[in-house]
Amino acid sequence: MRVLLSTYGTRGDVEPLVALAVRLRTGGAEVRMCAPPDEEFAQRLAGLGVRLVPVGPPVRAAKRTETLPSAAELSRARNEMVDTQFDLFPAAADGCDVLVAAGLAQIAARSVAEAAGIRYVYASYSAVQLPSPHHAPPPRPGWPEPETNDNRKRWELDARNVDAQFGEILNGRRASIGLPPVVDVRRHVYTDRPWLAADPVLGPWRRTPGLDVTQTGAWSTADERPLPADLVTFLDAGTPPVYVGFGSMSPSQDTPRRTIEAIRAQGHRALVSRGWAGLGLIDDQDDCFAIGEVNHQRLFTRVAAVLHHGGAGTTMTAARAGVPQVVVPPQLSDMPYWAGRVADLGIGAAHEGPTPTTESLNLALKTALAPDTRARAQALGPQIRTDGAAVAANLLLDRLG
Numbered sequence: 241m242r243v244l245l246s247t248y249g250t251r252g253d254v255e256p257l258v259a260l261a262v263r264l265r266t267g268g269a270e271v272r273m274c275a276p277p278d279e280e281f282a283q284r285l286a287g288l289g290v291r292l293v294p295v296g297p298p299v300r301a302a303k304r305t306e307t308l309p310s311a312a313e314l315s316r317a318r319n320e321m322v323d324t325q326f327d328l329f330p331a332a333a334d335g336c337d338v339l340v341a342a343g344l345a346q347i348a349a350r351s352v353a354e355a356a357g358i359r360y361v362y363a364s365y366s367a368v369q370l371p372s373p374h375h376a377p378p379p380r381p382g383w384p385e386p387e388t389n390d391n392r393k394r395w396e397l398d399a400r401n402v403d404a405q406f407g408e409i410l411n412g413r414r415a416s417i418g419l420p421p422v423v424d425v426r427r428h429v430y431t432d433r434p435w436l437a438a439d440p441v442l443g444p445w446r447r448t449p450g451l452d453v454t455q456t457g458a459w460s461t462a463d464e465r466p467l468p469a470d471l472v473t474f475l476d477a478g479t480p481p482v483y484v485g486f487g488s489m490s491p492s493q494d495t496p497r498r499t500i501e502a503i504r505a506q507g508h509r510a511l512v513s514r515g516w517a518g519l520g521l522i523d524d525q526d527d528c529f530a531i532g533e534v535n536h537q538r539l540f541t542r543v544a545a546v547l548h549h550g551g552a553g554t555t556m557t558a559a560r561a562g563v564p565q566v567v568v569p570p571q572l573s574d575m576p577y578w579a580g581r582v583a584d585l586g587i588g589a590a591h592e593g594p595t596p597t598t599e600s601l602n603l604a605l606k607t608a609l610a611p612d613t614r615a616r617a618q619a620l621g622p623q624i625r626t627d628g629a630a631v632a633a634n635l636l637l638d639r640l641g
Contacts, residue, residue: 241640242336246274246329248296248321248345250488250516252551254281256365256437256459256629257342261290263633274325274332293332296321300488300516314382319409322347326413333358337640341429342437344369347406348413350428355417359640363435363632365458365552368577370434371395371426372448379571402426435632438552441623442559443581456635457628458556465535474529478509480544481529482605485513489549489570492595497522499547502601506609508544537561545588545608547601550575555582562621564588564608568596587617 243264245257254275261271265288275281277294285292309317325348333339333352338359341349346362353360364370368378373391377398384401386394402425410428411421422428436445436455445453467475475481482503484496496512496519503510509527512519513534521528536554540546540561548554550569555578558565565588569575579590589604596604607613 241269241637242272243269243636244272244274244333244336244339245342246295246332246339246346246349247342248274248276248299249343250299251280252365252487252553253343254284255553256363257340258284258288258290259459259461259629260340260632261285262288262461263629264636265289267633267637269633269637272332272336274329293328295328296324308381311382315405318345318405321345322406322409322413325349326352330356338636340636344402344426344429347410347425347429350431351410351414351417351419354419360431361435361636362429362431363437364430365437366574366577367436367438367443367445368574370430370436370445370448370451370453371398372446372451374446374448375577378573378577381572399424399426435635437628437632439556439559439624439628441620441625442556442585443552443578454635456631457625458552459629459632460553460556460626461629462626463535463537465538467534467538468531471529471531471534471539474511475542478527480542481509481511482506482609483511483513483540483543483546483548484519485547485554486515486517486519486549486568487551487554488516490517491519491549491568495568495596496520498596498598499601500528501598502605503547505598505602506605508609511539511543545605547605547608550578552578556624559587559617560621560624560626562618564613564617566601566604566608567591568601568604585616585620586613587620588613 247253247257264271272291274293274295276299278298278300282292329352333356339353340361342363350360368375376391376394386397406425433452436453437459439458440455445455484499500510500522512530521530536557540558540563545564546558547566550567565582567579567582568591569579582588583590589607591604
């Protein structure tokens with residue numbers, strides 16, 4: 241049995257499929273993955289025995305900027321990606337039994353699966369990415385913001401934007417391989433039976449007519465790596481610090497300084513993750529420490545709070561560790577959604593807006609560091625499921641078996 245997995249994006253987009261790949265291989269399947277050609281992804285997959293099919297330009301270099309590309313540049317890049325997928329996916333899918341795609345960027349995936357006569361599964365990592373009157377669509381860079389607060393109308397506008405961006409190029413490429421045109425591109429990509437790879441407590445799906453969603457739980461793997469010795473020394477030298485990390489995002493230049501000042505004002509030490517933006521310390525005081533890539537599953541059990549950008553993976557890892565969170569989300573994708581979920585569950589604070597001040601961070605940290613917030617976070621931790629990737633793998637293996 242052969243399975244092709246496909247996504248495009250940062251580590252938060254790739255790692256869930258890595259977790260699924262591990263479970264599929266344990267079940268005896270051969271797995272290939274279409275993903276960005278960044279070296280870290282290539283090394284990660286090679287270490288697991290999963291063949292990487294590089295698709296699109298590297299992601300890390302494009303993320304090292306505080307400013308987004310223009311709407312025209314984004315539109316051009318999106319269409320180029322569709323052409324690239326149609327050119328590369330057929331060979332990647334050759335001999336496969338199923339194609340699992342994650343993310344709206346996977347415009348060509350279903351058409352390639354259709355032409356090859358193999359199964360197709362679409363997966364989302366958060367409920368907010370799937371159409372529902374219970375929430376608004378996530379922000380999509382380069383597309384106009386709707387002028388209505390009605391969720392149904394916002395999703396209708398989102399569908400029109402998706403059609404305007406991808407309809408012509410998708411149907412042109414479909415015609416070239418003998419497939420009929422698609423009327424609703426977003427529905428074509430998502431299908432009527434998408435999977436939701438998110439924890440049902442942390443990010444539940446609310447029933448919506450027209451969508452038969454299978455919520456498997458989040459896709460993650462157990463990380464057994466020890467923490468670096470110098471980090472352990474710092475952790476052991478004082479009270480638990482507040483972790484600060486923005487993953488693949490590039491916060492404003494003043495954000496690290498303001499964040500450390502706010503953490504110090506609360507009487508805590510700071511632990512700064514460099515991330516893709518290469519963040520560092522603001523001075524040489526011994527109450528702060530900078531780290532690179534480490535085991536978050538192990539680290540988060542030793543910190544007072546986690547201040548982060550609102551990525552699905554970081555939010556879930558912190559929730560599972562039972563640690564309070566402060567989410568400072570850029571207005572992109574599902575990050576505002578996860579900030580809202582943290583606030584709604586009472587396990588932390590959602591910062592208002594993507595540009596924090598020392599004062600606004602002070603207020604958010606006070607909420608997160610309060611004893612009742614920590615108690616709620618600790619109570620929620622054991623409820624977070626760890627078997628999502630296994631559930632999804634078993635579903636695939638059973639259906640294809």
